[in-house]
Amino acid sequence: NAGVTQTPKFQVLKTGQSMTLQCAQDMNHNSMYWYRQDPGMGLRLIYYSASEGTTDKGEVPNGYNVSRLNKREFSLRLESAAPSQTSVYFCASSETLTGGFSDTQYFGPGTRLTVL
Amino acid sequence: GQQLNQSPQSMFIQEGEDVSMNCTSSSIFNTWLWYKQEPGEGPVLLIALYKAGELTSNGRLTAQFGITRKDSFLNISASIPSDVGIYFCAGQKNAGNMLTFGGGTRLMVKP
Numbered sequence: 167n168a169g170v171t172q173t174p175k176f177q178v179l180k181t182g183q184s185m186t187l188q189c190a191q192d193m194n195h196n197s198m199y200w201y202r203q204d205p206g207m208g209l210r211l212i213y214y215s216a217s218e219g220t221t222d223k224g225e226v227p228n229g230y231n232v233s234r235l236n237k238r239e240f241s242l243r244l245e246s247a248a249p250s251q252t253s254v255y256f257c258a259s260s261e262t263l264t265g266g267f268s269d270t271q272y273f274g275p276g277t278r279l280t281v282l
Numbered sequence: 283g284q285q286l287n288q289s290p291q292s293m294f295i296q297e298g299e300d301v302s303m304n305c306t307s308s309s310i311f312n313t314w315l316w317y318k319q320e321p322g323e324g325p326v327l328l329i330a331l332y333k334a335g336e337l338t339s340n341g342r343l344t345a346q347f348g349i350t351r352k353d354s355f356l357n358i359s360a361s362i363p364s365d366v367g368i369y370f371c372a373g374q375k376n377a378g379n380m381l382t383f384g385g386g387t388r389l390m391v392k393p
Contacts, residue, residue, distance in 0.1 A: 170324070269313070
C-alpha cells in the first residue's frame with residue numbers, strides 16, 4: 167500500500183516547454199488535489215477533483231490544467247512553463263469532501279520543478 | 283490569499299525542551315489540522331481537531347482547537363532530534379471547503 171505516489175521527483179524545464187506531473191493513489195479515495203509550495207507561503211491549492219469526472223479551480227489555477235484520468239490518477243499539466251512556476255508540487259487525496267475525518271488529506275512526496 | 287498566520291516562523295531549541303507554536307486567523311474555521319513535513323517529503327498529518335475547545339494528544343504532541351474557533355495551538359514535549367521539520371497548520375471552514383494552510387513553523391533541535 168504505497169499511499170500517494172508522484173512522478174517525476176525532480177524536473178528541470180526551459181521556459182515555454184510543457185510537461186505533465188503524474189499522481190496516483192491506492193487508497194480508493196474519491197477526492198484528489200494539486201498544491202504548490204513556495205518558501206514561506208505554505209501550500210496553495212491549484213486544482214482539485216472532488217470525485218471522478220469532476221475538476222475545479224483552486225486558489226492559483228492560472229497556467230495549469232488537470233485531468234482526472236480515473237479514480238486513482240490525477241495529472242497536472244503545464245502547457246508553457248514559466249520561471250514563476252518553479253516550485254514544489256504536491257498531490258494529495260482524501261476519502262471524500264463531506265466533512266470531518268473523511269476529508270483528511272494524505273500527501274505524496276512531491277515533485278521539485280525548476281523552470282529556467 | 284493565505285489567511286492563517288503561524289508563529290513563530292522558526293525555532294532553534296535544545297533537545298529535551300518543550301515547544302509551543304500557534305496558528306491564528308481573522309475568520310472562523312470548523313476543523314483544524316496539524317501536519318509535519320520532513321525534508322524532501324510531503325506533509326504528514328499529526329493531529330486533527332473537530333470541536334472548539336478540543337484538546338487532543340498524539341504521543342508527545344498535544345494540539346488544541348481554540349474556543350473562538352480562530353486559533354489553534356500545538357505543543358511538543360521533551361523534544362528530540364527527529365522532531366526536526368516544518369509544522370503546518372491547516373483550517374477547513376465547512377464540509378466540502380478546501381483547506382487553508384499556514385506558512386509553517388520550522389523547528390530545529392540541537393542534540
